[in-house]
Amino acid sequence: MVLLISILVTFTTGLKAQQPVVLNVIDSLTIRPVHPPVFEGITTDTTHLLLSDWPVTLVKYSYGEPKINFIAIHDDEDTGVKAAFEYIRFSGGSIIDCQYGGIRNFKFMYNNEEFQTDPNSIYTPAGIARGLEKYNWAAPEVVNMLANTAKEILKLYNPETPPYIFTLHNNGDGGFGIHDYLKGYPLENFADSLYINFEMDADDLILVTDVNLFNRLKKENVNVVLQSNNAPDDGSLSYYAMQQRIPYVNVEVQHGHLYEHLRLIEIAAKALEETILPL
Template structure:
């Protein structure tokens, strides 16, 4: 892209994308940023609204260089709140891409739902409909679609002995793998902080990113067929559909967002997938 056009784009940057409301509950929306010049098979998704460290950078980058970036929005929180039978039920939006995943997330977040099978099924249907709405705006995940998730995680992990918080960390993935976790095929411990990593589905991306020193988690393809591994996440769905998937994970903390690292990771993904 020439310098003049880049300058014009940054001048016209308004910070807001196009809003696409979920028809059944319009307070749930996708905010879409895209390169208007050509169609793409590359879709970035930020499903957790409070994990937004790299959003502005990525939004500008897709507009300038290609691809589509979707941010799932409702109240600025990690989870979605679904209106069902005049009640509100919480669900993890990265667990709604299969019915089994949606059900287990709804049960976990709303224990009272287990008492009412009909209501639970209504809530599952609604959660799955939100998942389908997102898929629809990702080219219906047709063959050749590349999915890139964008997440932020907290420093360390629960019970790491260093006051860490959360469930994402290379140290924790290593413990999981050593403990026999079926969803991990391979790990590579690179040179970055334990919280900055790519979680991916394809060996070719593993090989390329390993050479560059990144932390890597390669998902085991068995998650596509093993019902116990069907957690309704986008990475499992990608495996089921045999689609290339990369998740760009970096730490967020009030005083120490890893913004610079995640920006470099985004740049690297653009080089890999050429949206």
């Protein structure tokens, strides 16, 4: 059975009521998986969102015991998805894969205007506005649509059970790395502390919001960043998690570094189980 839900969002600006924004959700629809290699026994649970004229599909792949749960936000970052499949094939768990056309940004039309934003900037009101203003302006109707999209993603992931958020990201060669968090570099205000293994590729790293996780990961001699409690509000899942006091892990590697992504996932998952999950 397919359940179609229309979420009606109304808002006002001053005294003038605006047109309602409708976000359509189709829950529990069976579809053919998109990302190989899907293996026998894996199950899917799919939610379809409509962001104005832009379809966003959330596919939750699950296998075995419900252990570590991952989420991949950007649809152009498939190395993390493939690494997660390998992890859950042997250890069990799940991953939510956000699918919206194989590109980085949400890009859609509303009232004959094009809007776009990074889907990792929609988890706080300030982040939504800043993300939209990089490309156009923060139209109130569009702000509401993105806020509801974030709510649906969080509802499906459910970071209360288990009590953490574990994301997977990829980057380009030399385009982003742990050095960006050093003093004098673009992301210095986002970092409280760093541990750098200079024998690793600088593009491969782990970012966390919990100091116990950070200290545990340092013992593994891997690149790791502890996010600052005073980090700017960029609307990211890491900022949302910090704001909500939810432990957050991001394992990020260069595109194509599949085995390194899997290695860091295994290290981070073990650290998470030892420091957060027993509490």
